[in-house]
Amino acid sequence: MDFSQLNSAEQAHLNKILEKKQMQDFMKLYSGLVERCFTACCNDFTSKSLSGKEETCVLNCADKFLKHSERVGARFAEQNADMMATNSKK
Numbered sequence: 443m444d445f446s447q448l449n450s451a452e453q454a455h456l457n458k459i460l461e462k463k464q465m466q467d468f469m470k471l472y473s474g475l476v477e478r479c480f481t482a483c484c485n486d487f488t489s490k491s492l493s494g495k496e497e498t499c500v501l502n503c504a505d506k507f508l509k510h511s512e513r514v515g516a517r518f519a520e521q522n523a524d525m526m527a528t529n530s531k532k
Contacts, residue, residue, distance in 0.1 A: 471511070479503035 448456065483499035484492065492500065 475504060475507050478507065 479500050482503055483496050486493055486496065
């Protein structure tokens with residue numbers, strides 16, 4: 443986004459809004475990850491700590507989720523670059 447036409451107060455305000463939105467998006471992603479992995483992996487509540495099996499499951503779940511998110515982000519970036527290239531040719 444090009445904020446160069448805005449004065450410094452407007453730019454600061456807009457940056458603050460964008461940072462807040464990014465934090466909300468991150469927290470939503472993190473909460474989804476925690477809920478998904480907890481639901482899938484944690485099922486023995488007789489102990490305060492995770493069993494070895496549960497810990498391995500949580501680690502694999504988180505790794506899989508993060509790799510998936512990274513891959514989706516990369517594909518989105520590629521598609522966005524293709525769209526920008528197509529639009530610049532017009």
